[in-house]
Amino acid sequence: MNRDRYVLLDRDGVINEDSDQFIKSPDEWRPIRGSLEAIALLNANGFKVIVITNQSGIARGLFDLGMLDRIHQKMQHRVAENGGAIEAIYFCPHGPESDCDCRKPKPGLLRAFAAEYQTELRDVVVIGDSQRDIQAAEAVGARPILVKTGKGEKTLKQNSDLKIPVFDNLYDAANALVAGQ
Numbered sequence: 001m002n003r004d005r006y007v008l009l010d011r012d013g014v015i016n017e018d019s020d021q022f023i024k025s026p027d028e029w030r031p032i033r034g035s036l037e038a039i040a041l042l043n044a045n046g047f048k049v050i051v052i053t054n055q056s057g058i059a060r061g062l063f064d065l066g067m068l069d070r071i072h073q074k075m076q077h078r079v080a081e082n083g084g085a086i087e088a089i090y091f092c093p094h095g096p097e098s099d100c101d102c103r104k105p106k107p108g109l110l111r112a113f114a115a116e117y118q119t120e121l122r123d124v125v126v127i128g129d130s131q132r133d134i135q136a137a138e139a140v141g142a143r144p145i146l147v148k149t150g151k152g153e154k155t156l157k158q159n160s161d162l163k164i165p166v167f168d169n170l171y172d173a174a175n176a177l178v179a180g181q
Helices: 035-044 065-081 108-117 131-139 152-158 170-179
Strands: 005-009 047-054 086-092 125-128 143-147
Touching: 005 108, 005 170, 035 047, 035 065, 035 170, 047 108, 065 086, 086 108, 108 131, 125 131, 125 170, 131 143, 131 152, 143 152, 143 170
Parallel strands: 005 047, 005 125, 047 086, 125 143
Antiparallel strands: none
């Protein structure tokens, strides 16, 4: 098994600002304050960062795979400008009504990552802002963390009895991970 350390991040609401109208172009992709630096901090302390994201805007016809690729190129470029790197991006292009296994809260994307990287998911931290991120992590025995950015505050209000770590943002979560090495 692979001994590298990984942190899996949701994209919208964790790395970049979320939108109920979806992030449909590179111009609409805006990083959350401190998130790019958080990825660089994780990398500098031996963590490889993987993005795991639902992108139902594709199924809804709001953007295509080429546009998603351009959005992700901008994200990776901005992360690199801040001294970090995203190892890989896994995304589900299906809508909420789909019966796929890759749309969170189902754990298909996490399992695909684990198979490709030959790693145990129980050793992996998953940082998200929604209940579906937590559920996907718990379904495979990974370690979920909730951030209050994006849908995080709403998720916390709906689940006040959560027994997982909660942080204000990705930067604070990254600092805690680094401190707890």
